[in-house]
Amino acid sequence: MKRFVSIWFPYLLTDWYALHDPSVRDTPFVLKANIRNRVTITAASLAAVQKGIYTGMALADARAIFPALQAFDQRSGVAEKLLKKIAAWCIRFSPVASADGTDGIIIDATGCSHLWGNDRLYVTDIVNKLKAKGYHAKAAMADTIGAAWAMARFRNKSCIIHAGKHNDAIAYLPVESLRLESDTVQRLHKLGLHRVADIINMPARTLSRRFGKHIVQRLKQAAGTIEEYIEPVVPVPQYHERLTCLDPIVRIEGIEIAVQQLLERVCNRLVKEGKGIRQLLLKCWIVDGKEQTVSIGTSAATTSIKHLMGLFTLKISTIMPGLGIELFMLEATVVEDAQPKQEVIWKTTAVLSDVNITELVDRLQSRFGNIAVKRYLPAQHHLPERSVKITSSLQEKPEIDWYTNTLRPIILLPQPVQVEVTAPIPDYPPMMFRYNGSLHKVIKADGPERIEQEWWIRDGRHRDYYAVEDETGARYWLFRSGHYDAEKTYRWFVHGLFA
Amino acid sequence: MGVQQANILAGLRKDILLMQGFKPAEHYAANSGGLSLIADAFPNGAFPTAAIHELLYKGYESAAATIGFTSCILSHLVANAGIAVFITSDDIIFPQALAFYGLNASNILFVKLANEKHRLAAMEEVLKCNGITAVVGEIKELSFTDSRRFQLAAEQHGVTGFLLRQNAKNMATASVSRWKVQPAPTIDHTGLPGLSYPAWNIELLRIRNGKPGSWNMQWKDGKLQHVTGPAVVLEHRIRKIV
Numbered sequence: 001m002k003r004f005v006s007i008w009f010p011y012l013l014t015d016w017y018a019l020h021d022p023s024v025r026d027t028p029f030v031l032k033a034n035i036r037n038r039v040t041i042t043a044a045s046l047a048a049v050q051k052g053i054y055t056g057m058a059l060a061d062a063r064a065i066f067p068a069l070q071a072f073d074q075r076s077g078v079a080e081k082l083l084k085k086i087a088a089w090c091i092r093f094s095p096v097a098s099a100d101g102t103d104g105i106i107i108d109a110t111g112c113s114h115l116w117g118n119d120r121l122y123v124t125d126i127v128n129k130l131k132a133k134g135y136h137a138k139a140a141m142a143d144t145i146g147a148a149w150a151m152a153r154f155r156n157k158s159c160i161i162h163a164g165k166h167n168d169a170i171a172y173l174p175v176e177s178l179r180l181e182s183d184t185v186q187r188l189h190k191l192g193l194h195r196v197a198d199i200i201n202m203p204a205r206t207l208s209r210r211f212g213k214h215i216v217q218r219l220k221q222a223a224g225t226i227e228e229y230i231e232p233v234v235p236v237p238q239y240h241e242r243l244t245c246l247d248p249i250v251r252i253e254g255i256e257i258a259v260q261q262l263l264e265r266v267c268n269r270l271v272k273e274g275k276g277i278r279q280l281l282l283k284c285w286i287v288d289g290k291e292q293t294v295s296i297g298t299s300a301a302t303t304s305i306k307h308l309m310g311l312f313t314l315k316i317s318t319i320m321p322g323l324g325i326e327l328f329m330l331e332a333t334v335v336e337d338a339q340p341k342q343e344v345i346w347k348t349t350a351v352l353s354d355v356n357i358t359e360l361v362d363r364l365q366s367r368f369g370n371i372a373v374k375r376y377l378p379a380q381h382h383l384p385e386r387s388v389k390i391t392s393s394l395q396e397k398p399e400i401d402w403y404t405n406t407l408r409p410i411i412l413l414p415q416p417v418q419v420e421v422t423a424p425i426p427d428y429p430p431m432m433f434r435y436n437g438s439l440h441k442v443i444k445a446d447g448p449e450r451i452e453q454e455w456w457i458r459d460g461r462h463r464d465y466y467a468v469e470d471e472t473g474a475r476y477w478l479f480r481s482g483h484y485d486a487e488k489t490y491r492w493f494v495h496g497l498f499a
Numbered sequence: 500m501g502v503q504q505a506n507i508l509a510g511l512r513k514d515i516l517l518m519q520g521f522k523p524a525e526h527y528a529a530n531s532g533g534l535s536l537i538a539d540a541f542p543n544g545a546f547p548t549a550a551i552h553e554l555l556y557k558g559y560e561s562a563a564a565t566i567g568f569t570s571c572i573l574s575h576l577v578a579n580a581g582i583a584v585f586i587t588s589d590d591i592i593f594p595q596a597l598a599f600y601g602l603n604a605s606n607i608l609f610v611k612l613a614n615e616k617h618r619l620a621a622m623e624e625v626l627k628c629n630g631i632t633a634v635v636g637e638i639k640e641l642s643f644t645d646s647r648r649f650q651l652a653a654e655q656h657g658v659t660g661f662l663l664r665q666n667a668k669n670m671a672t673a674s675v676s677r678w679k680v681q682p683a684p685t686i687d688h689t690g691l692p693g694l695s696y697p698a699w700n701i702e703l704l705r706i707r708n709g710k711p712g713s714w715n716m717q718w719k720d721g722k723l724q725h726v727t728g729p730a731v732v733l734e735h736r737i738r739k740i741v
Binding site: 375410412496 | 625
């Protein structure tokens with residue numbers, strides 16, 4: 001059985017305005033807008049309403065009632081934005097909260113209120129917290145969204161409708177409480193059908209013939225015979241745990257205890273479902289409403305609390321608790337199946353996927369950044385700088401074997417260094433070359449090994465590589481880019497050093 | 500008397516080694532890290548694993564020789580099954596070449612950290628990881644305390660560490676050995692033109708409980724072999740090593 005809380009803000013916009021401009025608080029003021037060439041009141045504050053001013057009244061009429069009335073321009077779209085923000089804030093009461101129209105919020109409170117003691121304490125807490133923030137609010141709890149909506153708006157104070165009693169509760173409310181279009185409401189009144197009780201027992205076919213299908217749907221939604229869905233303002237994560245704190249937490253030890261508790265809950269659940277964590281997000285809500293997030297990633301699915309805690313310890317110091325954290329939320333944003341797999345033929349993966357190694361990589365990555373740790377795999381290219389592929393995954397396997405036909409230098413310079421070379425005749429290895437400020441006399445040489453540019457990737461000259469050894473035994477990898485020609489457009493480079 | 504005394508002395512020496520943290524058998528490479536030809540230089544006649552080895556070099560030329568020599572030892576230590584880690588300040592090591600020294604580069608983790616302090620921290624983190632066989636770190640300078648911490652971590656977790664120390668100044672470290680590898684001219688007896696097997700002049704400057712020496716060796720057929728003549732073992736220098 002579901003439970004919903006509908007919150008109604010009768011003075012949403014004026015409350016919001018008073019928060020931004022405290023000087024107008026408790027004074028009668030209105031927000032106005034130009035509607036059909038008439039300055040109309042779009043929102044009236046509590047004090048203004050008590051003077052008899054209501055929304056939809058012309059500003060001139062209101063000024064006639066109360067000459068000192070202050071009026072401010074209303075910007076469009078404020079209410080929707082504001083409600084979205086409040087709905088996101090309401091995540092502390094339930095994971096599913098949604099903005100409802102332009103003056104309310106719907107919370108799916110199923111299974112939430114016991115955390116506050118009972119339904120009454122839950123609803124009272126919601127209203128009080130909103131009041132403390134400066135918003136007048138009325139809330140009602142019922143089994144259906146329709147009933148909760150109606151009770152929040154058409155009862156004088158916040159109320160709880162006990163399970164199964166919502167049909168009786170809405171029966172004596174006016175038909176407006178069914179969320180109908182205004183012309184339907186007018187026609188109902190014209191026919192003397194003023195209360196929900198008057199129409200609730202009418203056959204559905206009769207009603208839909210006279211008033212359209214909408215009214216039947218609304219009635220069924222209020223009664224709970226058809227399901228109504230709300231779109232949560234924050235998508236509900238699959239694996240997440242929340243921890244509300246009685247007192248705001250300021251100290252690092254407190255945060256660590258909170259994270260530890262949340263990790264235990266999330267991991268226990270994942271272990272039962274045979275899954276492991278790849279990415280975790282910790283959200284901390286500070287008392288002043290700000291949110292701080294810390295995320296960690298792992299290179300293999302894990303449920304080791306000790307390891308995850310270790311990764312968090314490195315990051316917890318970046319959290320600024322300010323006035324104190326009142327709510328922690330831990331969310332497993334990426335999870336993977338972590339069933340122990342059969343050992344594969346390719347033995348090396350089994351070693352790299354060893355839990356010690358993956359945990360080491362996680363620690364290094366969370367400390368020095370994700371790009372700090374990498375592996376090289378052979379790539380299907382001949383040009384040296386393209387012949388290796390960088391990967392950060394521990395699972396990726398090489399597609400081809402490493403190239404071993406000819407010797408490659410152990411040090412490959414990031415940029416080939418241009419050198420002056422003396423070479424006897426074309427296509428012979430050089431006799432001597434000047435590199436790093438000293439002259440190297442070539443004693444032995446191998447080559448050329450021609451490596452062409454890959455024309456489908458980049459145009460360029462081919463390279464003729466020579467392995468040469470100088471008189472001290474140092475071995476270099478030289479190449480000439482381009483052919484010998486009369487204009488001497490070819491150039492020589494040192495590209496690497498052999499061991 | 501001679502035999503008896505010699506036995507007692509050998510026993511006592513072993514006890515001293517044990518007290519110094521040198522455990523027999525399990526902390527020695529079974530194949531001497533490909534250095535079986537110079538095994539006499541090592542304590543107990545085998546290349547010490549789970550220890551820190553330092554390699555000194557200057558410039559790219561000797562860097563290449565040093566990395567090549569280290570790769571040779573690594574390939575024997577990991578023996579196709581272990582995981583090695585390289586911690587470097589830039590991306591100059593060319594993985595394509597490692598296959599020549601018997602290393603499978605896809606099984607090596609490369610950690611690139613420009614900051615020396617970060618490399619020290621990463622080195623210690625890796626030395627404390629049980630699944631790792633060996634780690635090669637580009638650590639230019641380290642204090643005695645750092646080196647002692649590395650050595651203890653290596654002993655405790657069975658990881659062999661190699662420190663590549665370019666232009667190093669501080670020589671007061673707790674490492675087990677100190678090497679200097681220089682490129683040497685390749686020598687080919689077949690008379691074919693061109694380059695032969697990579698050859699190095701390997702100097703073992705310091706080895707705890709062993710005999711320092713200098714050798715000319717080449718990497719041939721998957722192991723290190725003497726290039727010319729027998730090993731030139733320097734006379735046993737007595738040095739206090741902490």
